[in-house]
Amino acid sequence: MSNINWDTIGFDAYRTRTVILSRFQDGKWSPAEKTENFSFTLDPFAQVLHYAVACFEGLKAFTQKDGKIVIFRPDENAARMRRTADYLGMPAPDEDLFISMCEECVKNNLEFMPPYGHGASMYLRPILMGVHPQMQLTPNPDALFAVICAPAGAYYGSNMRSFSAVIPGDYDRAAPKGSGSYKLGANYAATFKPYKIAHDQGYQELLFLNSATREYVDEYGSSNFFGIKGNTYVTPLSDSVLPSITNKSLQQVAKDLGMEVEKRKIPVEELAEFDEAAACGTAVVITPMYRIDIKPVLGGEEIERSFTYGEPEKVGPVCTKLYKTLTGIQNGELPDTHGWCHEVR
Numbered sequence: 419m420s421n422i423n424w425d426t427i428g429f430d431a432y433r434t435r436t437v438i439l440s441r442f443q444d445g446k447w448s449p450a451e452k453t454e455n456f457s458f459t460l461d462p463f464a465q466v467l468h469y470a471v472a473c474f475e476g477l478k479a480f481t482q483k484d485g486k487i488v489i490f491r492p493d494e495n496a497a498r499m500r501r502t503a504d505y506l507g508m509p510a511p512d513e514d515l516f517i518s519m520c521e522e523c524v525k526n527n528l529e530f531m532p533p534y535g536h537g538a539s540m541y542l543r544p545i546l547m548g549v550h551p552q553m554q555l556t557p558n559p560d561a562l563f564a565v566i567c568a569p570a571g572a573y574y575g576s577n578m579r580s581f582s583a584v585i586p587g588d589y590d591r592a593a594p595k596g597s598g599s600y601k602l603g604a605n606y607a608a609t610f611k612p613y614k615i616a617h618d619q620g621y622q623e624l625l626f627l628n629s630a631t632r633e634y635v636d637e638y639g640s641s642n643f644f645g646i647k648g649n650t651y652v653t654p655l656s657d658s659v660l661p662s663i664t665n666k667s668l669q670q671v672a673k674d675l676g677m678e679v680e681k682r683k684i685p686v687e688e689l690a691e692f693d694e695a696a697a698c699g700t701a702v703v704i705t706p707m708y709r710i711d712i713k714p715v716l717g718g719e720e721i722e723r724s725f726t727y728g729e730p731e732k733v734g735p736v737c738t739k740l741y742k743t744l745t746g747i748q749n750g751e752l753p754d755t756h757g758w759c760h761e762v763r
């Protein structure tokens with residue numbers, strides 16, 4: 419057992435022991451290998467280094483109340499990686515290889531697996547990259563698939579408190595009919611600079627609008643958006659947001675709790691009508707927002723409009739209920755009626 423403080427561990431690139439690897443060559447994936455070597459050797463002409471031919475996934479393993487270790491909905495991540503890889507013209511691991519490599523990654527890094535009861539979990543990062551050396555702008559099936567993991571606590575440094583977000587008046591995330599709904603590394607690269615500026619201005623998150631007309635809410639840089647209006651869970655319908663597995667699960671949890679669920683376009687002005695607004699995703703779980711401002715981030719300081727949802731740090735009752743139910747299922751405190759928890763051990 420490592421000497422990690424499970425109560426204070428954040429969300430970071432914590433080095434564990436074993437990486438699981440497979441290589442696609444000559445039309446097939448090689449049998450998965452384990453290595454304790456955390457370095458990859460790549461040809462400097464490798465596609466990934468020039469053209470960002472790469473994608474990834476993020477999912478979590480939990481130690482449950484009875485000591486079982488489970489991975490949350492890995493079949494969904496396997497399917498999403500296949501969808502992204504297809505967009506990039508890359509081969510992708512099938513569901514069996516994807517899930518078995520995630521399982522191996524957990525089993526071979528057990529000393530870093532957070533125990534039950536600290537709100538921490540093991541974050542798994544499957545990564546897929548095009549490694550063929552070339553200059554041509556054409557797909558090549560030579561690919562490397564690796565699963566790495568890191569013990570993780572809360573993404574924003576503490577469990578369940580509310581933060582603020584900014585809608586950048588001068589920056590878009592995803593082009594219409596572009597790559598927004600795929601989990602490409604390149605989508606994230608373009609958000610690093612506006613994130614840095616937004617953080618320096620005191621915001622934790624960037625909330626993007628649909629870039630074609632800037633009339634509707636799309637998603638945060640790290641997660642999906644949902645708002646609560648009375649007894650209704652409202653989340654954007656858009657072809658440029660990542661299909662979040664957490665959001666999909668929360669829509670089901672909301673229905674199970676007797677709420678209405680609406681997946682539809684959300685006009686920016688409707689932000690004024692929500693009782694609660696939040697971010698949701700594997701890393702952020704549910705992170706409520708107490709305030710969302712619209713302002714330029716790349717230049718200019720003027721706040722064009724503000725929407726508020728209570729006090730800084732405070733969390734609304736519906737977000738609390740959804741959070742407790744979702745994490746209760748993941749931690750084995752509530753029945754897993756939808757069969758979401760995939761047992762590893």
Ligand SMILES: Cc1ncc(COP(=O)(O)O)c(C=O)c1O
Pocket residue numbers: 476637638639640641642660661662663664665698699700701702
């Ligand atoms: C841009 C973006 N949207 C949404 C999500 C949430 O997806 P999921 O719930 O599958 O983690 C993520 C990742 O966590 C993300 O990076």
